[in-house]
Amino acid sequence: MISQIKKYSLAIVFALFVIASFIFNYNPGLDIFNKFSDFLLTMLKFLPAVFILIGLFETWxxxxxxxxxxxxxxxxxxxxxxxxxxxxxxxxxxxxxxxxxxxxxxxxxxxxxxxxxxxxxxxxxxxxxxxxxxxxxxxxxxxxxxxxxxxxxxxxxxxxxxxxxxxxxxxxxxx
Amino acid sequence: MLYLITIALIFILYFKDKNKTINGVKKGIKKLKKNLPAFLNMMILVALSLHFVSKDLIVEYLGAGSGLTGLSLAGFFGSITLMPGFIAFPLSGILLERGVSYTVIAVFTTTLMLVGILTYPVEKEYFGVKVTIIRNVISLVIALIVSLLVGIFYGEVGLIS
Structure with a gap:
């Protein structure tokens, strides 16, 4: 459990920072979040499929x-x-x-x-x-x-x- | 597109061998889950770098000229950022129009592609810290050699000068 939290520590800090930016309307924070979500969308376009293909590759x-x-x-x-x-x-x-x-x-x-x-x-x-x-x-x-x-x-x-x-x-x- | 190929492949393989295919898909999902923290960290670093090292900033600094300063700055920006090709190459086009040399563009694009400071969270999970550092240092050296060769081909770097 603790090691799980440790792995996600940067993500948790980042999430808090983004929430705070929304509350206080902190523009640089909002811009960083926009860039993050753009990149996240790009990754979602292929990342899950790639990992499944890798899984199939390893078994087949x-x-x-x-x-x-x-x-x-x-x-x-x-x-x-x-x-x-x-x-x-x-x-x-x-x-x-x-x-x-x-x-x-x-x-x-x-x-x-x-x-x-x-x-x-x-x-x-x-x-x-x-x-x-x-x-x-x-x-x-x-x-x-x-x-x-x-x-x-x-x-x-x-x-x-x-x-x-x-x-x-x-x-x-x-x- | 990639999802269509994946789904089609799963269908075909499923009819050939049900168990093997289900195992493969399960394995893939497990990998995705386990890789999530490293990829999440990388995405956060990329978002920060895109914010702090904007396109305008790069054009401003690299547009100034070439020489040793230009080369070092290009290598520095290329190493600390990660950009998709559809941003990086139009940006290189803009830099060329501004009179930046091919040598500098070569350092910028090659380090951008090959040196991954931002992909460090992912790479170290696979290669370990030591080999990750070695691979990135080698990549930086490769980028410098490549830019030198590009410079010679374009007549920007004289063999005897």
Whole structure:
């Protein structure tokens, strides 16, 4: 019970702040609440569906398939798969973590998990199209072609660094 | 749209294997519940950052010019904020029109996407505090390298200057 309250402490303080802002008509507080509810609505558009899809993924996808294609013994094509998965990820970086955990749990290696997270941050397809139309296709292409190799290299290095340190990707529902 | 796909998938899988599908959905709901506090904290931080670091503020500070100050400010704003693409890229377009260099735009957008100070409450639940910090520091370095390369491609950064 106490640990539950602790987890929600920031949310409780925030709720009190918003209520007080409404009572005293405190404009910055109301503006912050507006921004919060906008973001909440955006999240509701996909967050519950994404978590259910992750749940289905974990029960339906065979461990052997993921291990073979994305595991320790996987080859270079594995990076292609993880970038493709990243391209189709919706939302933002925050949604990549639960998905990364799902592929890690079903047997993907750490370098693939980190590549996925990095690529999901920089190469989501809808976002990339948006960028190309506002900043320019040339810019987007240069950015992708330079960022992705760096993400792959740093993911390999990070895996090497964590090797033998007993690092594991965690998930809140396991605790 | 995503809900339609999810519902269709649940239907198809349900007919293939009832138990497996129900388990999967249950698992998903459990995950959603357990992730709620971390996501709630993140949303609060995002709301605060959107209030204090407004679009106008970013245009005012980054619009001033490039150089090392511009680069650091762009990296700073990009790291401490989280914006959906439909706000961030039109904003980048405005900055370009104001004469901000592609190098600075690259630092801003790359840190915005890759460095997540606001997503820290979520990320630390999965990677732990240490790896979260390492990953974000690496991301910052990547953003700087990328911006340098973008600068070279656009002829804004001379190889020998």
């Amino acid at each position: 996808v065979d461990r052997e398939i993921i291990e073979k294609h994305l595991g320790e013994e996987s080859n270079l094509i594995a990076y292609g798969w993880s970038i493709l998965l990243a391209g189709t990820t919706v939302g933002g970086l925050y949604i990549a973590f639960p998905i990364a955990y799902a592929i890690y749990k079903t047997g993907a290696s750490l370098r693939i998990v980190f590549t996925y997270v990095g690529a999901a941050a920089v190469a989501r397809i809808p976002m990339t199209l948006f960028e190309a139309s506002f900043v320019g296709l040339k810019f987007t292409l240069i950015r992708l072609l330079t960022t992705i190799p760096l993400i792959i290299i740093s993911s390999i290095l990070l895996e090497k660094y964590l090797e033998g340190k007993g690092f594991q990707v965690q998930s809140p529902e396991e605790n």
